[in-house]
Amino acid sequence: MSIFEFWPALFRGLGYTLLVTLSSFAIGLIIAFVVTAARRSRLRAIRFLGTAYVEILRGIPPIPWLFLAYFALPMVGLKLSPIQAGIAVFSLIAGAYLSEIYRSGLRSVPPGQMEAIDSLGLTRAVGYAKVIIPQAIRSVFPQSIAYLIGLLKDSALVSMIGVQDITTIAVVQGRNAGENLTAFISAALMYLMISIPVGLIGRNIEERLKRRKRAKKKDRVTA
Amino acid sequence: MNAIELVGQYLPMLLPGLWVSLQLLAMLVIIGTPLAFILASAQRSRYRTLRGLAIVFVEIARGMPSLILLYLVYFGLPTAGINLEAYWAAVIALSLNYAGYVSQTIKAGLESIPQGQFEAADSLALGRWTQLKYVILPQSFKIITPPLLSWIIVYFQTTSVGFAIAVPEMMSVAYSVAAANFQYLTMFLLSGLIYAVISIPGSQAVSWLENRTKPSH
Numbered sequence: 020m021s022i023f024e025f026w027p028a029l030f031r032g033l034g035y036t037l038l039v040t041l042s043s044f045a046i047g048l049i050i051a052f053v054v055t056a057a058r059r060s061r062l063r064a065i066r067f068l069g070t071a072y073v074e075i076l077r078g079i080p081p082i083p084w085l086f087l088a089y090f091a092l093p094m095v096g097l098k099l100s101p102i103q104a105g106i107a108v109f110s111l112i113a114g115a116y117l118s119e120i121y122r123s124g125l126r127s128v129p130p131g132q133m134e135a136i137d138s139l140g141l142t143r144a145v146g147y148a149k150v151i152i153p154q155a156i157r158s159v160f161p162q163s164i165a166y167l168i169g170l171l172k173d174s175a176l177v178s179m180i181g182v183q184d185i186t187t188i189a190v191v192q193g194r195n196a197g198e199n200l201t202a203f204i205s206a207a208l209m210y211l212m213i214s215i216p217v218g219l220i221g222r223n224i225e226e227r228l229k230r231r232k233r234a235k236k237k238d239r240v241t242a
Numbered sequence: 243m244n245a246i247e248l249v250g251q252y253l254p255m256l257l258p259g260l261w262v263s264l265q266l267l268a269m270l271v272i273i274g275t276p277l278a279f280i281l282a283s284a285q286r287s288r289y290r291t292l293r294g295l296a297i298v299f300v301e302i303a304r305g306m307p308s309l310i311l312l313y314l315v316y317f318g319l320p321t322a323g324i325n326l327e328a329y330w331a332a333v334i335a336l337s338l339n340y341a342g343y344v345s346q347t348i349k350a351g352l353e354s355i356p357q358g359q360f361e362a363a364d365s366l367a368l369g370r371w372t373q374l375k376y377v378i379l380p381q382s383f384k385i386i387t388p389p390l391l392s393w394i395i396v397y398f399q400t401t402s403v404g405f406a407i408a409v410p411e412m413m414s415v416a417y418s419v420a421a422a423n424f425q426y427l428t429m430f431l432l433s434g435l436i437y438a439v440i441s442i443p444g445s446q447a448v449s450w451l452e453n454r455t456k457p458s459h
Contacts, residue, residue: 078438078445080399082413083430090420091427175307179406186309193317200321203314207306214305 025192025205032188033209039105039174039184044167046106047113054118055125069118076115081176084108089180105177109170116166124159125151157228164221168214175210185209248428252419256433259415262329263401266411269333270401271394274340281345282352296345303342309403311335316407332404332411336397344393351386352378388452395444399437412436 057069076084088104099107128151136146178186185206193202284296303311316331326334355378363373405413412433420429 074442075438078442079434080402080437082402082405083416083434083437086413086417086420086426087430087434091430094427172307175309176403178309186307186313189310190313190317198321200314200318203310203318207302207310207314210307210310211302211305215301 023205024196024198025189025202028188028192029185029205029209032183032185032206035102035177035182035184036171036174036186037213039102039109039177039182040167040171042106043109043113043174044170046110047117047170048163050110050114051117051121054114055121058118058122059125073115073118076112077119081108081112081173082179084112085176085180101177101181104180105174105182109174109177112173113166113170116169117163120159120162120166121155124155124157124162127158128154157232160228161221161225164217164224168217171214171217172210248425249432252423252425252428253432255419256412256415256429256436259410259412259433260436262409262415263398263404263411266329266332266336266401266404266409267394267398270336270340270397273333274337274344275390277337277341278344278348281341282348285345285349286352300342300345303338304346305342308336308339308400309406311339312403312407328404328407328409331407332401332409336400336403339400340393340397344390347389347393348382348386351382351389354385355381384455388448388455391448391451392445395441395448398444399441402437 054069054072057065058073060066060069085104085108088099088108089101092099092104132150132154133143133146136143136150141149174184175186177184178190181187189202189206193199196202281296281300284292285300287293287296312332312335315335316326316328319326319331359377359381360373363377368377401411402413404411405417408414416429416433420426
């Protein structure tokens with residue numbers, strides 16, 4: 020029996036795995052932006068809400084969240100399909116983790132820079148857009164890619180609520196064919212085939228960002 | 243029934259599940275941490291083959307979802323003639339997964355020791371084992387402890403994947419009680435709360451520890 024036997028079926032699952040992973044990541048990037056802004060607010064109550072969001076979302080594993088969204092929400096009148104519940108839960112979780120990444124990126128920029136922005140009479144918005152974020156991105160980018168790979172692996176948990184992703188297909192096909200070992204090895208290879216190239220591309224871009232920084236420094240020295 | 247009565251009635255039902263989750267965690271940490279040390283040291287070995295093998299092992303152990311690794315051990319190994327109980331399948335799969343991640347933390351800790359320390363130990367003619375025991379480990383221990391504790395908290399949460407193969411950990415208990423009494427909201431809120439009540443103070447304590455140990459370097 021060939022290891023490629025399950026691939027056509029697994030490719031159908033790959034579509035759902037990528038759908039959950041990529042849309043949660045995209046929505047999470049936006050949620051994280053809002054949460055990070057809240058955590059840097061001047062108002063204490065807003066800061067507290069931002070921090071509480073991050074701590075609670077990260078303090079509970081994905082499975083209880085998925086079960087709450089899929090099994091419990093219908094009891095209060097909100098019925099979600101498995102794919103909707105999966106994307107909703109992982110978007111909220113990604114928002115919390117990515118917000119931590121943004122925050123540490125912002126902290127990597129020395130506070131003197133913000134003081135310099137203020138003393139130049141620039142608005143905070145311009146300061147963030149032109150000075151702070153371009154520097155923070157160097158540490159935020161590689162960490163976000165690492166999180167994206169983590170999210171891809173975590174997305175396997177949507178199989179618990181019946182999304183037809185790679186994992187569900189492997190369980191069903193392996194059982195039907197009586198070939199569990201082959202089915203799960205194929206599924207594992209499929210995850211590895213996405214996560215390894217994404218990791219390599221991420222590392223490549225990270226290197227380029229670093230090189231650009233070095234090049235800029237050099238320009239300044241020669242100029 | 244009001245909220246307090248619901249909590250009073252259903253919270254105690256989760257406790258045997260929590261106990262299994264904690265046992266699972268203890269087992270995987272006891273097996274996984276030494277394995278992670280071995281994998282970290284192997285990646286720093288003089289022998290290329292050993293380094294290569296360790297890297298491949300680590301990449302496989304942490305490159306796939308923990309759920310797939312769990313299924314491979316529980317459903318896949320019987321095809322190869324190895325049958326394991328659900329609990330032991332979970333211990334093995336999660337230990338390997340944990341060791342894969344933790345080995346990288348330990349490796350980073352060992353790498354943070356300045357090269358001069360190794361050279362100094364060599365010039366004093368200390369044996370490999372003596373070096374490790376008296377020079378390298380005491381220093382790296384301080385660096386490794388906070389991230390190691392963070393991983394343990396992460397894996398406390400990860401034990402919930404045991405649900406997938408019916409290990410009677412907290413999520414399995416929550417699910418079966420919920421389904422039998424039609425109490426999905428109560429059971430999943432309560433189990434989520436228990437995870438949060440352990441994980442959140444746990445990670446706060448770790449960051450406190452981290453801040454405390456940092457300035458001394």
